[in-house]
Each structure stands twice: as C-alpha cells, then as structure tokens.
Amino acid sequence: MIKTMKTTMMILLAFALIVGLSKPAYATTSINEKLGVPILVLGGNLSDAQKKEVRELLHVNDDQAVEEYTITGEDAAKYINGNPEARMFSSAKIVREEEGTGLTINIETPDNITEVTSEMYANALLTAGVENATVDVASPVKVSGHSALTGIYKAYDVQGVELDKERMELANEELGVATDLAKKDGLSQEKVSELLTEIKKDIAEQNPATKEEVEQIVQEQLSNLNISLSEADRQMLVDLFNKMRDLNIDFDKVKNQLEDLTNTIKDKADELGLDEGFWNKVANFFSEFFQALSNFFKGLFN
Structure with a gap:
C-alpha cells in the first residue's frame, strides 16, 4: 500500500513538473x-x-x-x-x-x-x-x-x-x-568597430585641436590594429572624425562606455577566432599545404 502511494505521488509530481514546464513564462516588469x-x-x-x-x-x-x-x-x-x-x-x-x-x-x-x-x-x-x-x-x-x-x-x-x-x-x-x-577584404565587422572605438578613446584622451592631429590619431590606430586602408578610405575616416572634433563631441564623458564597448568587441573577436594569431595559423597552414603539394609533385617526376 505504502509502495503504491509513493508511486502515485511520484507520478503526480512528475505530471505537475511537466505541466509547469509546458506553460510559457512571461516576465512581469513594473512600470518605471x-x-x-x-x-x-x-x-x-x-x-x-x-x-x-x-x-x-x-x-x-x-x-x-x-x-x-x-x-x-x-x-x-x-x-x-x-x-x-x-x-x-x-x-x-x-x-x-x-x-x-x-x-x-x-x-x-x-x-x-x-x-x-x-x-x-x-x-x-x-x-x-x-x-x-x-x-x-x-x-x-x-x-x-x-x-x-x-x-x-x-x-x-x-x-x-x-x-x-x-x-x-x-x-x-x-x-x-x-x-x-x-x-572591404580583410576587415571584419568586429575589427571596424574596434577601430572606431579606439579612435574615439584617443580623441577623448588627446582632445585634438586640429585636423592634422585627428589624422595622426587615425593613422596611429590603423597601425596599432594592423589595418591597411586605401588613401580614399583613410581620408574618409579622417574627415568623419574631424567633423566630430568640429562638433565638440565630448567622448571623455562616455569613456567608461567606450571601454566596455572595447571589451565586448574583443570578447566577440576571441569567440569567433578573429585574433591575429588565428589568421597567422591559417596563413601558415596554407603555406605548408602548398609546399607539401609542391614537394609531392616534384617527387612524382624525379
């Protein structure tokens, strides 16, 4: 009898759990x-x-x-x-x-x-x-x-x-x-976002007074991130950030948010394997692959 009651209780509990899980849960949020x-x-x-x-x-x-x-x-x-x-x-x-x-x-x-x-x-x-x-x-x-x-x-x-x-x-x-x-070839969305964020952080720190100083910041970040752009694309960036300078946008005010954004971008890049080491490994793999292929064919004809 006791065994039967235990079995019945277990079935009822399991049924209740299944019913509870099957109902959609909607979060109720109070109005701010x-x-x-x-x-x-x-x-x-x-x-x-x-x-x-x-x-x-x-x-x-x-x-x-x-x-x-x-x-x-x-x-x-x-x-x-x-x-x-x-x-x-x-x-x-x-x-x-x-x-x-x-x-x-x-x-x-x-x-x-x-x-x-x-x-x-x-x-x-x-x-x-x-x-x-x-x-x-x-x-x-x-x-x-x-x-x-x-x-x-x-x-x-x-x-x-x-x-x-x-x-x-x-x-x-x-x-x-x-x-x-x-x-553009060789530029991921994450890399572009990182570039824009780092330039803004430099603008917040250095407060450039001239277009030439903006151009220097842009070039430094392109070098730091190993990004190669055409002269037209580089100038497009310089013009964009010089407009921000002209509008006196205070990025120092949102420096913490820029830092958070940088960390988010880097975390995402790491998850996707977009770090420089990853691409070096890819390049090395294909270099070694084609070298091995070349040696193979040389061996066939020698």
Whole structure:
C-alpha cells in the first residue's frame, strides 16, 4: 500500500513538473514611473502580420506596457536627412536606464540585420548623444538595419529628450562608414568597430585641436590594429572624425562606455577566432599545404 502511494505521488509530481514546464513564462516588469515605459518603434513598411511577429521578437506581450510608434521615410528625412521615400522594416524597443548603466544593444534577429552589428549601433548612438539605455533591434526580413537608428532617435524625441540634429546626422554617417569598411577584404565587422572605438578613446584622451592631429590619431590606430586602408578610405575616416572634433563631441564623458564597448568587441573577436594569431595559423597552414603539394609533385617526376 505504502509502495503504491509513493508511486502515485511520484507520478503526480512528475505530471505537475511537466505541466509547469509546458506553460510559457512571461516576465512581469513594473512600470518605471521615473524613466517611463519602453518605446516600441516599428518599421512603417511592415505588414500587420510582420508587426505582430516583431512584437514577439522584441518580447512585447502586453500592448499596454509600451508606447508604440511607426517610423517612415519622412522620419529618416527629419532626423538624419535621409530619403523620405525610404522603405523601413527594422524596428527597435528602447528602455531608458538609470544614469551610469551604459548602453546595451541586443540584435534579436542577427540573420536579418545584415550590415549593422550591435557594436556599430552602440558607437553611432554614443556619437548621437544616446546613453544609458537597453535597445533591442529586430526585423522579420533581411535588411541592412539602418532604419532602426532612425527609430531610436524618434523614440527619444517623443519622450521629450532633444538630441542634436547634427550629431544624429553624423552618427548616421559613421554607421555608413562602418558598414562600408566592413565590406572591404580583410576587415571584419568586429575589427571596424574596434577601430572606431579606439579612435574615439584617443580623441577623448588627446582632445585634438586640429585636423592634422585627428589624422595622426587615425593613422596611429590603423597601425596599432594592423589595418591597411586605401588613401580614399583613410581620408574618409579622417574627415568623419574631424567633423566630430568640429562638433565638440565630448567622448571623455562616455569613456567608461567606450571601454566596455572595447571589451565586448574583443570578447566577440576571441569567440569567433578573429585574433591575429588565428589568421597567422591559417596563413601558415596554407603555406605548408602548398609546399607539401609542391614537394609531392616534384617527387612524382624525379
């Protein structure tokens, strides 16, 4: 009898555990009355079905827990002098955080955001003046990811946080430079992000007063990171960071966030095996392989 009761109890416990695990768990978050509810900005060209999918991707389960807006080409024209006819698909959820928290960027659909990495978003947002926020980005279709930046700016605007338009435009230009450089042979997205971050850190430390000093900083970081660029690409970087100097962007203010960004980039590069030692091993492997192949054929004909 006792054995039967034990068996029955074990079955009931197992059943309860299975039922509990089978139910979806939704985290309940209280509303931050100081900083406001999260803002959801959806690409204006999404269908209703795609909007529903994006809400799920961005973990928006309660329509009352967020403020929701749509971004269009007209917003791109307003915030970054973009094309008013642009089609917008990438979307974002923005949660403002307490001072000193820093920036956290999560790309929920990395396969569909094809050109912009979380580090590129973070770098551009720091340039634009966005700090202390958690930003989730998603798209149900393959896109470059640029329109999400416009959505983030709109989110701050509707919350009454005024961002400098020149800085927003410059941040968009920076994002364009980053994605262009990442398409070059031998340059990974991580390497490009590291380059931009290290230049900003040097600008914060050295406070260059002239374009020539900016050019020296750019060249030093290219050398430090063993990056070889064409003269046109090198000049593109110099011009970008000289504009930042002209706007008196104080990167010293966000130095800790730049340091955190550097560590994140290096950790990601290590995980992907993108360190210099890895590529040296690859080069050595192929060198030894072709030498062995050459010796093999020589042996056949001797």
